[in-house]
Amino acid sequence: xxxxxxxxxxxxxxxxxxxxxxxxxxxxxxxxxxxxxxxxxxxxxxxxxxxxxxxxxxxxxxxxxxxxxxxxxxxxxxxxxxxxxxxxxxxxxxxxxxxxxxxxxxxxxxxxxxxxxxxxxxxxxxxxxxxxxxxxxxxxxxxxxxxxxxxxxxxxxxxxxxxxxxxxxxxxxxxxxxxxxxxxxxxxxxxxxxxxxxxxxxxxxxxxxxxxxxxxxxxxxxxxxxxxxxxxxxxxxxxxxxxxxxxxxxxxxxxxxxxxxxxxxxxxxxxxxxxxxxxxxxxxxxxxxxxxxxxxxxxxxxxxxxxxxxxxxxxxxxxxxxxxxxxxx
Numbered sequence: 001x002x003x004x005x006x007x008x009x010x011x012x013x014x015x016x017x018x019x020x021x022x023x024x025x026x027x028x029x030x031x032x033x034x035x036x037x038x039x040x041x042x043x044x045x046x047x048x049x050x051x052x053x054x055x056x057x058x059x060x061x062x063x064x065x066x067x068x069x070x071x072x073x074x075x076x077x078x079x080x081x082x083x084x085x086x087x088x089x090x091x092x093x094x095x096x097x098x099x100x101x102x103x104x105x106x107x108x109x110x111x112x113x114x115x116x117x118x119x120x121x122x123x124x125x126x127x128x129x130x131x132x133x134x135x136x137x138x139x140x141x142x143x144x145x146x147x148x149x150x151x152x153x154x155x156x157x158x159x160x161x162x163x164x165x166x167x168x169x170x171x172x173x174x175x176x177x178x179x180x181x182x183x184x185x186x187x188x189x190x191x192x193x194x195x196x197x198x199x200x201x202x203x204x205x206x207x208x209x210x211x212x213x214x215x216x217x218x219x220x221x222x223x224x225x226x227x228x229x230x231x232x233x234x235x236x237x238x239x240x241x242x243x244x245x246x247x248x249x250x251x252x253x254x255x256x257x258x259x260x261x262x263x264x265x266x267x268x269x270x271x272x273x274x275x276x277x278x279x280x281x282x283x284x285x286x287x288x289x290x291x292x293x294x295x296x297x298x299x300x301x302x303x304x305x306x307x308x309x310x311x312x313x314x315x316x317x318x319x320x321x322x323x324x325x326x327x328x329x
Contacts, residue, residue: 006071007063008310009056009099010303012110013038013077015128019299020055022063025071027307027316029323031063032299038077042209049092052077060098073099074306076110076298081131081146103309106143107298108133111263114301115294119308120258122247122289124240127264128212130155132243134251142250144243155239157266160218161211163232168194171228179228180221188217215266223273230273237277240267245286260289268293300324 007030008023016037022030035055040048052075060070073093080086089104108131112123122134122142130153131146145151168185170176172194185194189206200206222229240262248254260282266274270293282289300321307316 006069007065008303008306009059009070009073010299010306011052011056011073011075011077012107012297012299012302013052013075013079014107015039015078018052018055018077019297020059021299021303022059022065023303023306023320025312025316027312027319027323029303029320030065031059033059033062038079040079045088045092048079049089049096052093053096056097067098070099071101072306072310073097073102074302074309075102075104076107076302076305077104078107078125078127078129078131080104080106101309103305105305106131106133107302108143109135110298110301110305111294112261112301113304113308114263114296114298115261115292116259121261122244122251122253122258123261123263124244124267125264126156126236126240126262126266128157129153130159130239130243130264132247134247134253136251136253140251142247144247155236156264157212157215158209160232160236160266161214162208164214164218164221164229165194165197165211167228167232169198177228180224180226181218181229184217184221185214188214216269219266219271219274223271233274234277236266237274237281240278241281241285244282244289248286248289254286255288257288257290259292260286261292261294263294263298296321296324 010021012019018035018038020033024030033055036051038048080089086104090102093102108123108125120135120137124132132144134142146153164181167179168181171179171182182194189197218229222233244260
């Protein structure tokens with residue numbers, strides 16, 4: 001394959017932010033940019049793609065790339081959870097974007113590629129939501145819908161925040177066991193009672209999505225010894241282990257050494273109670289798994305996937321990895 005001339009644009013998009021990088025043909029990191037999150041379900045697909053395009057334009061402008069100077073766009077985004085959604089995003093970016101070719105995928109694949117040099121293994125993302133995807137050495141993939149409870153999913157900052165409020169209110173009114181979450185939730189929002197937060201949500205004064213901010217509070221309360229909070233954290237650890245081990249089994253990797261890459265804000269924080277519980281569960285259900293929490297951002301994985309698409313030589317991959325470990329341009 002003859003590699004096209006021009007730069008690579010790589011994008012990693014999450015709920016809270018979108019990062020873009022411009023990479024030269026030899027793997028040199030030319031520029032980066034950051035913009036708002038990619039939220040097609042909340043903002044509408046056209047608005048989300050406009051936001052993505054603005055971040056790309058900023059990165060290209062910083063790199064000084066002229067029109068027609070782009071070889072490929074690799075975009076790996078949260079909230080693009082199904083193959084049909086990936087195909088639709090590719091078509092939209094081809095129609096709107098500066099690149100003659102586009103690959104689009106879920107951001108879990110970028111997380112995986114950021115940490116594994118061979119290109120295969122399993123990744124579990126736990127940020128605002130939760131997701132898992134895996135790639136076998138022969139290219140087969142395993143993935144989950146990750147659309148919410150209606151597709152069998154549980155976990156992430158949103159679930160932790162909603163659980164903090166749910167248990168806090170029930171501990172307050174007697175429907176559940178007493179828990180330190182009651183006072184902690186009320187104090188966080190500066191109200192007298194936990195139920196006041198629920199009533200504010202009912203009145204539209206607090207958005208339900210805003211409860212994600214309570215996820216660190218849930219883990220803090222668990223680490224302080226609260227049994228109710230510890231039970232929620234244990235459930236999250238169980239879900240992270242179930243997702244990864246099921247993906248390993250589907251890919252016939254359960255009985256051999258394989259990397260399981262853990263990412264997203266909650267797992268990247270490496271909270272001891274949660275991470276120890278995750279390691280304990282993997283030791284039971286997937287004892288050959290090697291758990292990794294990468295230092296490099298998923299944006300590196302998106303860029304490496306772009307270089308893979310362009311059939312770049314190994315030296316370009318090494319240059320790119322080195323560039324992400326130095327102060328950025």
